[in-house]
Amino acid sequence: MSTHQKSGKNIPIRKIKRFTLNNTSKPINDMLFKKSGFKKCIQCGRCTASCTAAYLYQDYNPRELMRKFIFDDVYSKEINELIWKCGQCYSCRARCPRNCKAGLGVQSLQLKSVFNGNAPPEIINISKQIKLNLYKYGITFLPSTQRIDLLEEFGVKTNDQSIENSKKRESLGFKMDMTRINPLPEESLQEVRQILELTGFVED
Secondary structure, eight states: OOEEEETTEEEEOOOOOOOOOOOOSOOOOOHHHHHTOGGGOOOOOHHHHHOHHHHHOTTOOHHHHHHHHHTTOOOSHHHHHHGGGOOOOOHHHHHOTTOOOHHHHHHHHHHHHHHTTOSOHHHHHHHHHHHHHHHHHSOSOOGGGOOOOHHHHHOHHHHHHHTTHHHHHHHTTOOTTOSOSSOOOHHHHHHHHHHHHHTTOOOO
């Protein structure tokens, strides 16, 4: 280690360790990923400090994810598992002094994972059901498709508040398993299907 003399004292100079990335994969060419702003991230950690997912999961860290985005380190099995812990609340964006959006980068990787068939089985099933609903009814979500164990996922309070949602829907004038009071007109539904088919949509 070399030294630098200042005011009669020898101050050690530490050399910066350089490293080379071995990843030969092509960078992700996706608008959402680019808009995450990872190139201007200063690694301050405010995103992680405000992240609800980081509070719930010890291994989830938006600051660390942004660092991986910077170095194009987004192809591991570990990353593919972590991205599904993000709740897309965008607290990361609200707190970032550089207006970065870690959630957008995560969303881009989630979409890529679904398209490549690498997403967890439950996510693949949800994706298929959403596409099927869109093709059949012109809407994405139906109450019957949201088979979430509220007690396990969100706790007693949310479970107790939501357990009678179907009856509440009927009392408000909705059908038990339809998000519209009036169904989508057949002519409009045919237009939706035509758009889906023209854009490469394939019914499962």
